[in-house]
Amino acid sequence: MRIIGILGGYACLGLSFLIFFEILARKLFNHSLQGVDEIGGYVVAVTGTFGMALAAVERAHTRIDVLLLRLPGPVQAGLNLLSYVALGLGAGFMGYMGWRTLDDSLTFGSVSSSPLQVPLWIPQSLWMAGLVVFAVSALWTALRGLLALRHGLANADRVLAPPTVAEEIEEARK
Amino acid sequence: MIDLTGALIGFVIMLGLMFIGLHVGIAMLATGILGALVYFGPPVLLSFGTNLWSVMNDFLLTTIPLFVLLGELLLRAGITRNMYESLTDWLSRLPGGLLHTNIGACAMFSAVSGSSVATAATIGTVALDEFKRRAYHEPLVLGTIAAGATLGILIPPSVNLIIYGALTNTSIGQLFAAGILPGILLTLLFMAIIAAAVLWRPSLAEQVTEVPPRAERLRRLRYLLPPLGIFVVVMGAIYGGWATPTEAAALGVVLAFGLAAANRALSFAMLHAAFIATIKTSAMLLFIITAAFFLNFIVGLLGVPQAMSRAVTDLGLNATEMILILVLFYLVMGCFLETLSMMVGTIPVVMPVILHLGIDPVWFGIFLVIMMELALITPPVGMNLYVVQGVRGRGELADVYRGILPFVAAMLTMVGLIILWPQIVMVIPEALF
Numbered sequence: 001m002r003i004i005g006i007l008g009g010y011a012c013l014g015l016s017f018l019i020f021f022e023i024l025a026r027k028l029f030n031h032s033l034q035g036v037d038e039i040g041g042y043v044v045a046v047t048g049t050f051g052m053a054l055a056a057v058e059r060a061h062t063r064i065d066v067l068l069l070r071l072p073g074p075v076q077a078g079l080n081l082l083s084y085v086a087l088g089l090g091a092g093f094m095g096y097m098g099w100r101t102l103d104d105s106l107t108f109g110s111v112s113s114s115p116l117q118v119p120l121w122i123p124q125s126l127w128m129a130g131l132v133v134f135a136v137s138a139l140w141t142a143l144r145g146l147l148a149l150r151h152g153l154a155n156a157d158r159v160l161a162p163p164t165v166a167e168e169i170e171e172a173r174k
Numbered sequence: 175m176i177d178l179t180g181a182l183i184g185f186v187i188m189l190g191l192m193f194i195g196l197h198v199g200i201a202m203l204a205t206g207i208l209g210a211l212v213y214f215g216p217p218v219l220l221s222f223g224t225n226l227w228s229v230m231n232d233f234l235l236t237t238i239p240l241f242v243l244l245g246e247l248l249l250r251a252g253i254t255r256n257m258y259e260s261l262t263d264w265l266s267r268l269p270g271g272l273l274h275t276n277i278g279a280c281a282m283f284s285a286v287s288g289s290s291v292a293t294a295a296t297i298g299t300v301a302l303d304e305f306k307r308r309a310y311h312e313p314l315v316l317g318t319i320a321a322g323a324t325l326g327i328l329i330p331p332s333v334n335l336i337i338y339g340a341l342t343n344t345s346i347g348q349l350f351a352a353g354i355l356p357g358i359l360l361t362l363l364f365m366a367i368i369a370a371a372v373l374w375r376p377s378l379a380e381q382v383t384e385v386p387p388r389a390e391r392l393r394r395l396r397y398l399l400p401p402l403g404i405f406v407v408v409m410g411a412i413y414g415g416w417a418t419p420t421e422a423a424a425l426g427v428v429l430a431f432g433l434a435a436a437n438r439a440l441s442f443a444m445l446h447a448a449f450i451a452t453i454k455t456s457a458m459l460l461f462i463i464t465a466a467f468f469l470n471f472i473v474g475l476l477g478v479p480q481a482m483s484r485a486v487t488d489l490g491l492n493a494t495e496m497i498l499i500l501v502l503f504y505l506v507m508g509c510f511l512e513t514l515s516m517m518v519g520t521i522p523v524v525m526p527v528i529l530h531l532g533i534d535p536v537w538f539g540i541f542l543v544i545m546m547e548l549a550l551i552t553p554p555v556g557m558n559l560y561v562v563q564g565v566r567g568r569g570e571l572a573d574v575y576r577g578i579l580p581f582v583a584a585m586l587t588m589v590g591l592i593i594l595w596p597q598i599v600m601v602i603p604e605a606l607f
Contacts, residue, residue, distance in 0.1 A: 002450055009449020012239050013431070019424035023417060040236040040420065044460070047239065048230050051457025060454040061197045061461060066510050066555050068195035079195045090200045093207070094226060094464070101227045124227060162195070165560040171451070172249075172295040 001137070004054045008047035015043050035116040042123040049098075049130025053137040056087060065162040073153045080160035081145055088139035095131035102128050175477040176213060178485045184209055184478075185523055188469075198515040199465035206465075206472040213476055222471055229467045230460060233420055234346070237336050239456035240423035245287035246448040246455075247430040248404070249296060252439040254283065256397035258300050263391040266382040270368035272308070273379055276301050276318035277325075277368070281361045282401045284326025286426075288333050289455075290550055294323035294558050298565035311378040314371070316566065317577025320558040321364060321584075324547035327513075329357035331408055331423065334514065334543055337459065341466055341521050344535045346419045347412055351603040352536050354409075356544065356592060363584040371580060400433050413606055459514070466518045479526030486527050493531040497541070497593055500524065504542070508549025512557070516549055517542055540599045541592060548585050551578050 022036045055061050063083065068076055104110070105120040112118045145160035163171070176184075184205055191201035210218045229235075258279050265274040276297065284293035298319045305315050327334045330350035339346040372379045385391065408426045411417035417425060434440045473479070486496065507516050528538050550558045559574045566574075592598050 002446075005450030005453040006446050008239075008453040009243070009446070012243050012452065013427065013445075013449075015236070016240060016243070016424040016427035016431075019421050020428045023421055023425065027416065037233040037236075037420070041231040041233045044232075044236045044239060044456075045227070045230040047453060048457055048460040051453040052461050054450075055454045055457045055461070058454060060458050061199065062458060062512055062515060063195050063197050064192045064510075064512055064515060065195060067193045076195075082194075083196045083200070086200050086204070087197050090197075090203045090465075093203070097220070097222060097226045100220065101224045104224065123231070127227070127230065165564045168291055169295045169561060169564045172289070172292045173299070 001054050001057045004050045008051055011043050011047050015040055035114055038112060038114050038116055045123060045127045046130055049127050049134055053130065053134040056134060056138040057141055059163055061087065063162045077149060077153050077156050081142055084138055084142035084145060084160055088135050088142060091131060091135035091138055095128065095135050098128040098131045176481055178481045181478045181481050181523060188519060192515065199461040202465040202469045202519065206469040209476055210472050218475065222468055225467065225471060226464065229464055234340055235460065235463065237420045237423050238333055238459055239452060240420065240427055241288055241331055241333050242455050243448065243452040244423060244426040244430050245289055245292065246452045247427065247434055248287055249292055250439060250444050250448055251430060251434040252437045253397065253400050254296055254300050257282065257401060260394040260397040263385055263394055267385060268369060270372040270379050271382040272304065273314060273318045273368045274365050277322045277361060277364045280319060280322025281325040281329065284323050285329035286401050286404050288326055288331065290323045290326055290558055291561050293326055294319055294561040295565055297323065298562050302566055309380050313573045313577030314378055316562050316574045317581055318368065320551050320562045320574060320578055321581030323558050324550045325357060325361060327546060328353050328360065328543050330354060334517065334546065335539060337463060338517065338539045338542065340463065341470065341518065342525055342535050344539055348536045348603040348607055349539050350412065351606050352540050352599045354602055355598055356540055356588065359598065360588045363588060364581060367580045367584050404429050462514065462518055470522050473522040478523060482523060482526045483530040486530055493533050496527060496531055501589060504545035505548065508545060509552050510555055513546040513549045517546055534600065536603055537596050537599045544585060544589055548582065551582060
C-alpha cells in the first residue's frame, strides 16, 4: 500500500514543478502552458481516492476516541470493527456514485470544457478505481482485525484501534 | 422541509456516531444519508451525483496536498535546531528567556508546516532537550510549546482556513490576509503573558544575561531565512497578484525541496517518508471534506439553513449575543471533539446563522480558527497537551494542564479583542482586496 503514498507524492512534487515552470513561463516569456490547473485537479482526485485507501489501512482517517477509550475492551473492539465495516460501506457508496458519474461520461462521451479537451472517462476511471480500492481496503482491514481478534484484543487493537499519542509522535518524527 | 428540532436531532445523531468511534467522515456521510432517506427517499441520494467528482477534482483543493507536502518537506529539511538557536540569540534576554524562543520557534515553524502535532513534536524535542540543563518552571515550559504549536492554524498559509474557505465559499486570499494580524497579536500576547508571569515571580525562569557577540548573532540570522523566506514568497505571490493560492503552494514546495537539497537532507528515504505522510494526511482531509460537502448538500435540500435562521429570528438574538453563545458552544465542543471535526461538523448548522445575522464570513473564519486553537489545548481532548506530554515522556500530564492555563487566558482575551474590534481581523483583507 505504501507505494500509493510514494507514487502520489511524486505526482504532487511533479505537479509543483509543473506549476512552478508555468509561473516562470507566464512571467518571463508571457507564454502560458495550457491546462496545468486542470491536470492539478486530476492529480488530486486520483491520488486522493487511492490515498484514502492507504489512510484506511494505516488508520489515518480521523476518529474521535475520547469516549471510546473509556469503554470496556471488548466493546472497544466491537466498535473498532464496526467503524471499519462502516468505512468500507461508506466508501462503497461513494464508489457507486463514482461509477454513475463515469457511466454518464462514457455514455455521453463527455470531454472537459477546457483547451485540453480531455475525455473525462480517463481521469474518472482512475478516480473511481481509487474509490473501489478504498472500499476494499477498509473491509480488508476490518477482516484482518477480525482475524487478529482470535489472538486477543491487543492484537486486534494493533490493526483497528485509533493510533495512540505515542504512535502519532513517532509518525511525526519519521 | 425540516424544522429546528429535526435539525438538532440530526446534529446530535452525527455527534453520537462520532463519539462511538465511527470515522468522522462516515458519521457525516451517514447523517446525510439518514436525513435524505427520512425526509425524501432514496432518489435524492443520487442527485448528489457528479458533485462527488467536481468536489474532489477542484483546483482549489489541489492547494491542500501541496501545502501538506511543503510542511512535510520542511519538517525534514534539517532547519529546526539552527532556527531555535538563532531565535534564542535574539529573544533570550527578555524576561522569561528561552520561553520566548519556544513561542517564536513554534509560531514560525507551525506557520509554514501547518501541523500543530508536527510542530509540538519537533520543536518540543529540540526545546525540551535545551531545557534539561536549565532551571525553569517546567509546567510553563510545556505550556509554551503546547500553546505555541497552535499558532500555525491561524497564521497563513493554513490548511484549516483553506478547508473553511472551500466549505463556505469564502476567498482563501482574504482568509489568509485576515489571519496575519490576529496571528501576530496572539504571539505577542503569549510573550507578554510570559514576561508578566516572570516579572511577577522571577523564579519561574532563568535570567539569561549573556548572549553571543553581535557578529555571531548576525551571522546566525541566516538560519531564520528559510522559514521566513518561504512564508514571504508564498504570501507575497498571492498578494502580489501573480499567483493563486494553489500556485503559491507549488512555489513553496519547490523552495522547500531546494532548501532540503541545500542542507543535504534530501534522500529517497526522506522523500518517500514525506510523500507517504503527505498522501495519508491529504487523503484523510479530502475524505472529511467530501463527506462535509455531501452533508452540506443534503442539509441545504432539507432546509436546515432556513430553519436555523427562523430560530435565530424567533429568539431575537443579535450578532454579538450569537457570537458569545458560540464562544461557549465551541469551548464545550472543543473539550471533546478533535478540532477539524469540530469545524467541519458544525459549519452546516452554524454558517446559515452567521450569514443570516450579517456576520462577515471572513471574520467568522478567523474566530472559528481561534476557537479551534483553544480546543487544541483544552483538556480532556487537547491534542497538543498529549503530544507535549508524550515528547516529554515522564512526569504527570497535570503539569501540562497547569502550564497551559495562562495561554488559555491569552486566547480567550484574543477572542474578546476580535469581538470588540473586528477591525483587527478585517483591516488587512480590506486594505488588500
